[in-house]
Amino acid sequence: MALDFQRKIPASFERVRGNEFGYNAKQVDQFLQRAKVALETPKAASHTVSSSDVRSVSFDPVKGGYSATVVDAALDRLEDAFARRERDELIAARGEDAWLREIGNLSGVLRGRLHRPDGERFRRPTRKKARSYNVSDVDNLCHSLIGYLEEDQPLSVDSIRRAVFRPAAGQDGYEETQVDAFLDRVVELMAAID
Structure with a gap:
């Protein structure tokens, strides 16, 4: 290494x-x-x-x-x-079973958010003009993640690292910090699996 x-x-x-x-x-x-x-x-x-x-x-x-x-x-x-x-x-x-349990737990947490309805996966900013991410862009990436996690569809960790969302303002978008924190966990999972 x-x-x-x-x-x-x-x-x-x-x-x-x-x-x-x-x-x-x-x-x-x-x-x-x-x-x-x-x-x-x-x-x-x-x-x-x-x-x-x-x-x-x-x-x-x-x-x-x-x-x-x-x-x-x-x-x-x-x-x-x-x-x-x-x-x-x-x-x-701790053995391979411990690693698989850890991966399974993280995957379960992520899937819980991924399976929320479109437009409801993340918080909306409380400030009217706060910067936020375009809801449909984020939801589309979430659909790709479901395909990766549950349907064995190809998706690279780099595509998550480099994901770019159109900007939105306030309630028109998802809160940036919450989406970014979620994507950090996704990268953690994908890096551990691949």
């Missing part, structure tokens, strides 16, 4: 033009160094890193920084590597 990580994560990333915004290179490099140590030699790591940490990391925007697209793709691969290790460690410590 460590060699796989080294092959897939470049030593340095492509930068955007000097007048465009990208990720703060120093922050990216520091996080990836910490993650590399945590992945390759977990017992020697001063800070633990999990797949959830990789999924939720953010970097300050700076002019001339690293290309967000390139860094995000590398972070996706890194998250997958941590998810595989976490799955393997759980199976080694």
Whole structure:
């Protein structure tokens, strides 16, 4: 796994033009160094890193920084590597049945929300002009997730990571933070399964 990580994560990333915004290179490099140590030699790591940490990391925007697209793709691969290790460690410590129960429990929680009626899956913002996600866009993705979870239809974890919804305002859309938190759990499940 460590060699796989080294092959897939470049030593340095492509930068955007000097007048465009990208990720703060120093922050990216520091996080990836910490993650590399945590992945390759977990017992020697001063800070633990999990797949959830990789999924939720953010970097300050700076002019001339690293290309967000390139860094995000590398972070996706890194998250997958941590998810595989976490799955393997759980199976080694508690057995495959424990892993299957955990996956089943998470899947059950997600399915409960997925099977709510269209237009009722997530909260609506309470503030009139709050940014929100287009309801039909989110519901369409939820239909694809049902197909993936229950009908064995193909769907990649990257399509969930990169999902984009048209903007809405206030009650016309779903609350962004709730949808984002749900999709984080979906990514967690899919990364553990695939």
